[in-house]
Amino acid sequence: MDHLQYETKHSRDLKIKSHIFEVALTIMKEIGYDNLTVRKICEVADISTGKFYSLFKSKEELLGFYYVKALESFDDIIKENFTGMDIEEQLITFYINLCDSTAGLGLDFCRNFFNPKNEELNTTIFHNKVIETTNSYLENAIKNGLVISNGRTPFEVSNDLCVITKGVFFDWSANEGRYDMSRFMDGLLRRCLNGIL
Known part of the structure; x- marks a missing residue:
């Protein structure tokens, strides 16, 4: 009881x-x-x-409640049917959805949350659902034959992608939201993943 x-x-x-x-x-x-x-x-x-x-x-x-709200959107994103997508498209779809949901919180939120003073962004200290999700996509792809270049581990690649994403959130905020974050992220991830996968 x-x-x-x-x-x-x-x-x-x-x-x-x-x-x-x-x-x-x-x-x-x-x-x-x-x-x-x-x-x-x-x-x-x-x-x-x-x-x-x-x-x-x-x-x-x-502001830190963002992570609780983000978990809800992660769950929705993860439930999406990625069947038939290669690993690159899975990752890009996941990160674009993350960009869309984060941008939807507003510029002022992003400007104040994604800043160097916010210790919650330190992935070496705090559990990070973004890294965990990306890591699971990569591990599944490896089970199906993916070989990551330069002997990198799924966790290392996941951490890199998380850092890139935080950088995009910060840059978008610093630029007053003047560009389409999702479109920018799409191009950036395609260039980065091309050298990794």
Whole structure:
């Protein structure tokens, strides 16, 4: 019974966190991250500041909820039927979907989340679902005969692709979102993967 209550509380808190995150994104798109306050988030989300602080330590930590939201989109992307696609197309499709979902969060979000001060982006410290997903695609391709050039491991290639992706997010943000991130990522990955696979 206690376990069931925990899951219910956990899922309820997850729904509230998701609601707060969505509200914060909407406000951020209107007034910008610098003008976003916890008080304003709570007012629009119709929650108390005490409830906010029971779920997030700060508005900066709220940005980190991106990873929880991203996991939802990863699950959707992973469920896509990649049957018949070669490994290059699988990887490109995965990363373009990731670009689309991330760009959809808005320029101000990306500018504030994908910055060097955000320790959550350090893949040597934090578990990274992007690397894990890419690694699984590559390992499956190796089982089917893929040979990665220069003796590189699937993990090394996955890490490289993750770093490239973070670089694209950062560059897109620094350029005020003036180009089509997905189209840029498509060309970049095709050039990179051509030398790896």
